[in-house]
Amino acid sequence: MNKDNRVINAAILGFGTVGSGVYKISCDMKEELLHRTGAYLNIKKVLVRDKTKKREGLDMSLVTDSWSDICNDPEIEIVIELMGGISPAKEYVLEALNAGKQVVTANKDLLAEYGAEVREAANLKHCDMQFEAAVAGAIPIIRPLKQSMAGNRITEIIGIVNGTTNFILTKMSETGMSYDQALAEATRLGFAEADPTADVEGLDAGRKMAIMSSIAFNSRVLFSDVYTEGITKISADDIRYAREFGYVIKLLGLAKITDDGIECKVHPMLIPEEHPLASVRNANNAVFVHGDAMDDAMFMGKGAGQMPTASAVMGDVVDVMRDIVYDSCGRVGSSCYKEERVKDITESSTKFFMRIKAEDRPGVLANIASVLGNNGVSIAQVVQKSRSEGIADLVIITDEVVEKHFDDALKVFKGLSVVKEVSGVIRVY
Amino acid sequence: MNKDNRVINAAILGFGTVGSGVYKISCDMKEELLHRTGAYLNIKKVLVRDKTKKREGLDMSLVTDSWSDICNDPEIEIVIELMGGISPAKEYVLEALNAGKQVVTANKDLLAEYGAEVREAANLKHCDMQFEAAVAGAIPIIRPLKQSMAGNRITEIIGIVNGTTNFILTKMSETGMSYDQALAEATRLGFAEADPTADVEGLDAGRKMAIMSSIAFNSRVLFSDVYTEGITKISADDIRYAREFGYVIKLLGLAKITDDGIECKVHPMLIPEEHPLASVRNANNAVFVHGDAMDDAMFMGKGAGQMPTASAVMGDVVDVMRDIVYDSCGRVGSSCYKEERVKDITESSTKFFMRIKAEDRPGVLANIASVLGNNGVSIAQVVQKSRSEGIADLVIITDEVVEKHFDDALKVFKGLSVVKEVSGVIRVY
Numbered sequence: 001m002n003k004d005n006r007v008i009n010a011a012i013l014g015f016g017t018v019g020s021g022v023y024k025i026s027c028d029m030k031e032e033l034l035h036r037t038g039a040y041l042n043i044k045k046v047l048v049r050d051k052t053k054k055r056e057g058l059d060m061s062l063v064t065d066s067w068s069d070i071c072n073d074p075e076i077e078i079v080i081e082l083m084g085g086i087s088p089a090k091e092y093v094l095e096a097l098n099a100g101k102q103v104v105t106a107n108k109d110l111l112a113e114y115g116a117e118v119r120e121a122a123n124l125k126h127c128d129m130q131f132e133a134a135v136a137g138a139i140p141i142i143r144p145l146k147q148s149m150a151g152n153r154i155t156e157i158i159g160i161v162n163g164t165t166n167f168i169l170t171k172m173s174e175t176g177m178s179y180d181q182a183l184a185e186a187t188r189l190g191f192a193e194a195d196p197t198a199d200v201e202g203l204d205a206g207r208k209m210a211i212m213s214s215i216a217f218n219s220r221v222l223f224s225d226v227y228t229e230g231i232t233k234i235s236a237d238d239i240r241y242a243r244e245f246g247y248v249i250k251l252l253g254l255a256k257i258t259d260d261g262i263e264c265k266v267h268p269m270l271i272p273e274e275h276p277l278a279s280v281r282n283a284n285n286a287v288f289v290h291g292d293a294m295d296d297a298m299f300m301g302k303g304a305g306q307m308p309t310a311s312a313v314m315g316d317v318v319d320v321m322r323d324i325v326y327d328s329c330g331r332v333g334s335s336c337y338k339e340e341r342v343k344d345i346t347e348s349s350t351k352f353f354m355r356i357k358a359e360d361r362p363g364v365l366a367n368i369a370s371v372l373g374n375n376g377v378s379i380a381q382v383v384q385k386s387r388s389e390g391i392a393d394l395v396i397i398t399d400e401v402v403e404k405h406f407d408d409a410l411k412v413f414k415g416l417s418v419v420k421e422v423s424g425v426i427r428v429y
Numbered sequence: 430m431n432k433d434n435r436v437i438n439a440a441i442l443g444f445g446t447v448g449s450g451v452y453k454i455s456c457d458m459k460e461e462l463l464h465r466t467g468a469y470l471n472i473k474k475v476l477v478r479d480k481t482k483k484r485e486g487l488d489m490s491l492v493t494d495s496w497s498d499i500c501n502d503p504e505i506e507i508v509i510e511l512m513g514g515i516s517p518a519k520e521y522v523l524e525a526l527n528a529g530k531q532v533v534t535a536n537k538d539l540l541a542e543y544g545a546e547v548r549e550a551a552n553l554k555h556c557d558m559q560f561e562a563a564v565a566g567a568i569p570i571i572r573p574l575k576q577s578m579a580g581n582r583i584t585e586i587i588g589i590v591n592g593t594t595n596f597i598l599t600k601m602s603e604t605g606m607s608y609d610q611a612l613a614e615a616t617r618l619g620f621a622e623a624d625p626t627a628d629v630e631g632l633d634a635g636r637k638m639a640i641m642s643s644i645a646f647n648s649r650v651l652f653s654d655v656y657t658e659g660i661t662k663i664s665a666d667d668i669r670y671a672r673e674f675g676y677v678i679k680l681l682g683l684a685k686i687t688d689d690g691i692e693c694k695v696h697p698m699l700i701p702e703e704h705p706l707a708s709v710r711n712a713n714n715a716v717f718v719h720g721d722a723m724d725d726a727m728f729m730g731k732g733a734g735q736m737p738t739a740s741a742v743m744g745d746v747v748d749v750m751r752d753i754v755y756d757s758c759g760r761v762g763s764s765c766y767k768e769e770r771v772k773d774i775t776e777s778s779t780k781f782f783m784r785i786k787a788e789d790r791p792g793v794l795a796n797i798a799s800v801l802g803n804n805g806v807s808i809a810q811v812v813q814k815s816r817s818e819g820i821a822d823l824v825i826i827t828d829e830v831v832e833k834h835f836d837d838a839l840k841v842f843k844g845l846s847v848v849k850e851v852s853g854v855i856r857v858y
Contacts, residue, residue, distance in 0.1 A: 140569070293743070
């Protein structure tokens with residue numbers, strides 16, 4: 001095989017931030033890519049919505065607004081899908097795979113919802129379908145989970161996998177800003193989108209956790225299986241109180257395999273200041289993995305941004321090019337060969353932190369503790385923070401408790417006449 | 430291809446700590462390996478020196494003391510070399526490759542010295558030659574460098590890649606122990622070998638840096654090219670003084686590509702307490718990589734130990750099995766297609782920290798500063814720590830300076846009559 005003369009043609013779908021970054025790398029690194037794969041990469045087409053629009057640095061002769069131009073071109077071997085969203089990305093990816101083309105995508109929405117369908121199409125045609133950039137941007141995590149850690153039974157993944165919320169929480173924590181102020185700052189600096197819902201409500205993180213869990217536990221986890229809770233209710237007070245107890249508040253994705261199924265959830269959490277994830281600041285992402293042989297490993301880096309995401313896409317493209325050169329496409333296929341149940345959040349166990357305003361008179365604390373205790377929630381720590389005008393401010397950290405029991409206890413507890421207000425109910429690592 | 434019935438035979442060379450760990454995983458995970466690769470892994474032979482010795486958990490019928498039993502067995506497709514050392518590991522690996530067998534090795538000594546030779550043999554026969562476990566134990570770093578980050582020009586690697594020295598420095602830092610006390614503790618707990626030279630003198634870390642640099646910069650770096658300086662001269666005082674300035678002392682491997690060549694070195698260094706590497710404690714390893722597209726990423730985990738190292742070996746074995754099933758062995762070949770010069774340490778630039786005892790009289794500081802300045806070394810910070818009996822204790826941190834200039838300046842400086850003692854000369858990040 002004369003690998004040196006081989007040219008592999010690819011098409012980029014979408015020329016937004018990441019698409020233009022991928023195009024830039026593929027132009028800048030022609031020689032390196034040849035050395036690394038044995039073939040030249042040629043971007044033959046770029047699919048855009050408006051083909052009359054001028055685009056900085058892009059050879060306009062490559063531009064098309066017709067998907068069939070790409071799908072029906074037998075010379076195009078790799079389709080790099082960077083449009084995002086479900087439709088028409090899903091149709092294009094499926095049609096590309098059905099046409100025997102290799103696919104690289106950064107589309108977490110698509111994979112977290114239709115991963116099984118897309119994977120099945122890839123398997124049927126023995127095609128590569130790679131998606132490192134869909135989770136945690138530049139951080140290599142999909143390939144390590146599928147390959148480097150394949151000699152392990154992975155039991156747990158904990159991740160800070162959304163840069164926007166980590167930026168907001170870092171600002172709140174380090175400057176005392178309110179949630180709204182920090183969100184405004186994130187928007188101003190381009191870390192938050194005009195509509196930040198998917199980020200701040202934990203949906204984006206939930207999609208990434210679904211994708212990683214499916215690989216780590218070899219069983220499909222859908223986005224709809226993941227419990228998600230965002231950071232919109234976190235107050236500067238919560239953060240201040242948490243710090244007094246030696247904790248930092250982070251939006252965490254948590255997934256683990258238990259005897260009776262998979263737990264997969266995203267919610268704010270107090271983690272000890274000395275935990276490695278506590279020092280992950282601003283828009284950085286980090287993923288912590290526990291495997292039975294390897295013990296703990298942590299991966300940290302840029303979770304978003306044009307070039308970091310493009311870097312992850314190009315890592316996949318290089319891998320696909322090697323597979324094309326060696327005629328081994330499809331060599332790393334589906335990870336999901338089991339059918340584990342995904343547990344409901346109410347079945348998980350955790351510790352809780354909460355702040356309470358209660359009547360300040362003798363016996364109230366005993367009353368509170370006994371009501372919680374009668375409902376199965378025992379108190380690990382309670383501190384009275386202040387008292388004024390007959391009201392005491394208490395902070396409680398519970399022992400580990402099944403979420404359902406805690407919810408039930410909380411209902412009874414909130415009904416107590418001595419309890420005036422319960423706020424800042426946040427889980428504790 | 431009926432992949433389900435395929436059995437891939439392998440041999441393990443060496444049944445020490447890691448070898449027995451790999452054997453254990455390969456027995457425990459038979460079904461998982463089939464699902465992950467499309468083939469069963471069968472350990473057909475285990476090469477040992479003394480085949481009469483009883484070995485816990487090992488089927489004795491697999492044991493052989495004859496390399497030719499393995500090398501001449503055409504059914505054995507993968508050789509897993511876990512003997513360590515140069516000879517006979519080198520001969521066995523070369524013979525295995527020449528016989529067309531795939532090789533997985535954890536042998537950093539071999540790769541840091543004879544990497545080119547071994548790689549060439551693998552290329553000639555289109556064989557896989559994988560070595561994730563040779564660097565940083567369980568942490569996936571070789572595969573990320575070769576694959577996930579292949580869309581980057583990697584410009585810098587900084588690593589804590591020796592667990593023994595990191596354990597010793599952590600103990601010294603956190604408990605105030607002397608070097609000798611901390612080494613004794615490390616030996617007692619099994620983190621240091623009976624002869625700790627390779628670890629404490631930075632040789633082990635130097636080998637790992639040579640291997641990573643060769644991949645990252647696409648140009649062969651030999652162990653003999655790497656400047657190594659160990660931690661044996663670090664005192665509890667150095668650590669205490671460093672902390673007063675907001676620094677932690679770590680044994681770092683540093684590699685970067687510059688306009689006029691590659692810098693690759695291992696030495697103790699002061700790093701700011703808030704740097705992510707500063708919080709890597711005990712026997713953990715961490716590798717920090719900078720790429721032009723991805724920006725910074727950090728990988729952290731267990732750098733040694735039976736099962737973590739075996740985990741890395743098995744990740745490679747799984748990858749090789751996939752290559753065998755897809756008939757694509759050799760698909761990720763040599764990374765070294767350039768010939769960069771490796772610079773001498775004297776050409777590097779760095780900042781220095783040092784402690785000085787000098788005569789305590791007016792004008793001495795000005796004298797010291799001007800002698801250093803005249804020799805090209807400017808002072809960033811100087812603090813007088815104490816004075817007694819006519820002697821002042823000074824701590825100096827220099828600006829960045831070419832090492833050669835600093836060495837020259839230090840010679841002149843030490844000759845000054847007012848300078849009584851210079852100690853704790855340590856580089857600063």
